Amino acid sequence: MKKFTFGWSVLLAACLIMIICLPVWGQTIKIGVIGPMNFVQGKGHWNGAVMAAEEINAQGGVNVGKQKMKIELVKADSNEFINVTDAANAMERLMTQDKVDFVVGGFRTEAVLAMQDIAMDYKKIFIGCGASDIELCSRVAKDYNRYKYFFRGTPFHNGYLVRTSFAHLATGGAAIKKELNVPVRVAIVAEKAAWAEPMVAAAQAVIPKMGMELAGIWRPSAVATDVTSELSAIQKSGANLIFTIFSSSVGITFARQAGELKVPALQVGINVEAQKDGFWEATKGMGNYVFTMETYIRGVEVNKLTKPFVETYFKRFKETPTYTADTYIAIKHYLVPSIEATGTLDADKIVAHLENRVFEVPSGTDKFEKDAQGQPTHDLTWGPGYQTSLGGQWQDGKIVGVWPNKWKATPTSPEVTFNGMVPIKLPPWMKK
Amino acid sequence: MDLAILYVKKFYKIIRGEVLVLPSRISVGLFFLVLIGLPLITRDPYIIRIIILTSIFAILAASWDLLSGFTGQMNFGHALFFGVGAYASALLNVHAHIPPWGSVPLGALAAVMAGLIVGIPCLRLKHTYLALTTLAFPIILLGIIFALPDWTGGELGISGLTRFTSSLLGNYYLHIITMLVLCTIMWKITDSNTGLIFHAIREDELAVKTAGINTTRYKLLAFCLSGFFAGIAGGLYAHYMRIAGPSTLEVSMSFTVVIWAIFGGAATIYGPVAAVFILFPLLEFVRFWPEYRTLIFAFIVLFTLLYMPEGLIPWVRDKIEKECPRCKIRNVSTRKTCRICTAGLD
Incomplete structure (x- = not known):
């Protein structure tokens, strides 16, 4: 009887708990x-x-x-x-x-x-x-x-994506001017895709206003497996800054072959493949110094x-x-x-x-x-104090944050630097 | 009153003598009835949506069959007509504020023009060359769309289109009745003298020419008719989805239509329609297994075509019906003698 009463008590208690909890967990x-x-x-x-x-x-x-x-x-x-x-x-x-x-x-x-x-x-x-x-x-x-x-x-919307890319381009240009003391010549390399068209047009208009020269525009296929002809032409054009607009697999091909050929230019812009953790392996380490827009980078605290x-x-x-x-x-x-x-x-x-x-x-x-x-x-809302995204650069096997690092949206704006930022590096073969 | 009774009697006689004698005709009758009566069973917006889209794609698949199945003009770029219909309707609706009742037929006329534009240069081509040339046209149009984003919306397409009606049932009946009417018209075309000539062109164009028939005119007619029906499908799609985008012109769209038509049975009209009504809802049904949806679809299509090379519907029809060797009339397969000439069927 005692056992029976105990069993019933447990069952009753369980039922009560369920009844009490059901309205809470039920929905x-x-x-x-x-x-x-x-x-x-x-x-x-x-x-x-x-x-x-x-x-x-x-x-x-x-x-x-x-x-x-x-x-x-x-x-x-x-x-x-x-x-x-x-x-x-x-x-x-x-x-x-x-x-x-x-x-x-x-x-x-x-x-x-x-x-x-x-x-x-x-x-x-x-x-x-x-x-x-x-x-x-x-x-x-x-x-x-x-x-x-x-x-x-x-x-944030595509208009702001373009603005951020230009801020990254300016950062790359400033690093070249500071370290090499040479004029900045920009090659625009955008995959053949509709989304890239307005960016190419905007870049063409904005680059001269930023005090840089336009070396040319190259449009490889979004899925190209060989871009050596484009890279040779870029090298001959004297470009030392490559503005990349890639969302597809050409981002890997371009970075890998540019690294293999040691093209003396810094790659800055959008390279969706470079945002992925597997980029280093995919380019067999040749994607070193590639700079891309990022949302999150380990070690960077917004x-x-x-x-x-x-x-x-x-x-x-x-x-x-x-x-x-x-x-x-x-x-x-x-x-x-x-x-x-x-x-x-x-x-x-x-x-x-x-x-x-x-x-x-x-x-x-x-x-x-x-x-x-x-x-x-x-x-x-885009801009200092709101959303800006990050600029990441592959440096010796890992992506590190390089932008915003003392970035000023306008000459009168306050400087923006997130914790964990490191200086941008130029490929050593640019300095020869 | 007597006249009404007379007509009812006549109708009953036709149904009993012409429809109820063959399982395929009973199936078509049931198909019509089920589609018309479906809202009495369910008004689930998701199911209604699937049936509406299925109906639109059924028109598209049947229109491909009219051109490629019957006339043998292998079109691997059928998305062109669909896309032209969709974009033309969208442009007229958004920029000229023409309501769907006007924009869809006008879009279909634009698709007829596209049919002529494609048809004329393709007249000299046959087989693989024709297939590859037609494949290029939607890609060319896609390039034009991306080149003129201010007009065409570029990558985004043209959005904000109005629907025919905001009512669920209104949309349902509009689309299924349009589908049933258009598919019946297509079937009647293939059953007419014109259809016979289409058929003959596919089998032996030279023989048709030697019979004094202007095959060029008929091939162009096939392109235009197919373009018209596919254009209607494109316009209906754009207004139902409220967007006409580049996806309407993608290569995958052209190939999906071919898969539907071949799966159901080419040169039948009802085969592609049935195929869309099987495959499109099936793809929705296997959503519970998202990783394997496409794989399941591919397996079903491959398996069917491996064992039923003429297509699913002709295979089923041949199983349940027999053709009389003497008068060529179809009979239910359980019969021993022909229902018309009483000749032995075995």
Whole structure:
């Protein structure tokens, strides 16, 4: 009898605990993570979101009014590099089958535009973490009532990407002038891709205004496996600074062959392949001194949040986070504080709160912009004190931060230097 | 009233005598009924979306079959017509503010023009050379689109298009009825004298020429008709997706259409339609296994074509129906004698 009573007491206690806990744990906040999951960009989306969800759930979840709710992630493969229709279907599925509360992710602009429309139809907050085109946020300003649920998570828009690249170019030019005391001649090398066209046109116009000479423009294929003819021509042109605009595999080919030929020029610009941890192995060490735009570099601290994020991510996934892993920021720093502050999952209330916040994230400080008419665009503010991104250079087997290092956005602006920056290095064969 | 009864009786007689006698015709009838009645079973926006997109791609696949399956003009750049239809509709809708009711037919006319532009230089080409030349045209257009971003939106495409209607059911019925009507028209074309000539051109163009038929005119007609239907599909797609982008012209789009048509059975019209209705929802169904989606798709297509080289639908049809050796009328395979001439079927 005694045993029986004890057994029943345990069962009763268990039932009571379950009844008490059910309302707390029973409901979850469903967040859809959409991206090209079979590609590195989608893996970044998913990893960042997983890390955010794990951290938040480990702390007990999100306070929604008087309720504590855990985060549940729903993975959606958009397959957007191959099929835009697939991407739109994946978004519709998230909205109607999985019934998510929020969505983060997206990469290819054409697909994100289609996905954005679907999310707006259902009035769900969608934080874009990959596409850079300004059009995504121009839509918010043009038709605020429909598109107000869209926010840019990362990266800042393509206009600012160009500005940052020119700041990097100026840094490279200044280093050449200082160390070699020669005029700077710039070769523009951009892969044959539509996204590179406006950058090439802007670079052509801006380089002479920056006090540098334009040595020429070269446009190899985005998937070229041999660029020796371009490199020979660049060498003959007397260029000592190469402005690279690469997002595809040509970034590896170009860096490797330039290193093999010891082309006496510093490579500065965008080289997406050089942002990856495997770049050193891929170029067999020939990618030394390649300078590229970066979001995160181990050892560089933009603020107090950077190091914990980068190191935890590295420990968890054995790689440095790329910018699509900013789904972490979208969940942990965009959504959760606004949900907790408003005490609701109501999208309109969260939008009203989120668009007026200024807050620190591991990559800088986020503030949402307004257009000239004062209309919110939900785009990220760029510049000192906000988002600037980083400039990283491969130096002897690892990528180190070299920009911003005493950078002044305008002559009157304060200098910006992040912790962990090291001086930029010129390839030794330039000095011969 | 008597007239109505007469018509009902006549309709019943046709159904009993012409439709219910063959499993393939019953299947087509059921297909029509299921599509029209689907909203009575479910109004899930996701399912409705999949059916709408399937219908659009069914028009596209059937239009390829009209040109390449029937006339034998191997087109590996069918995305050109789809893309021209999509972009023309989008430009007219966004810049000229023409509603979809006007922009889609005008987009289809632009695709007809594209059909002529492609058709004329391709008249002298055959087989592999024709296939490779047609493959080049959407790539050329893609280059033009990237070269004129102020007009075409460049890499982003043209977004912000209006839909035909904001109603879920309205969109559903508009797309499926358009698909059923257009596919029926295409099937009727192939069943007409023109269709016979198309067929004959594929089999032996020289013989057709010697019969005094202007094959050039018919080949151009095939290009234009195919362009028209594919252009309608492109316009419908752009307005439904609310964006016309470079993806509509990608090589993968051209090849997907070929895969659909060959999988279902070329030179049938209904084969490609059935194939899209099998393969497109299937790809959505296997979303639970994202890493292997494309692999599963490839295996199914390969397996089917390995064992059913004529395509899935003709294979199934041959299993359930037999052709009378004397009068060539089709009969259900369980019959021992022909339903028309009573000749033995075995």
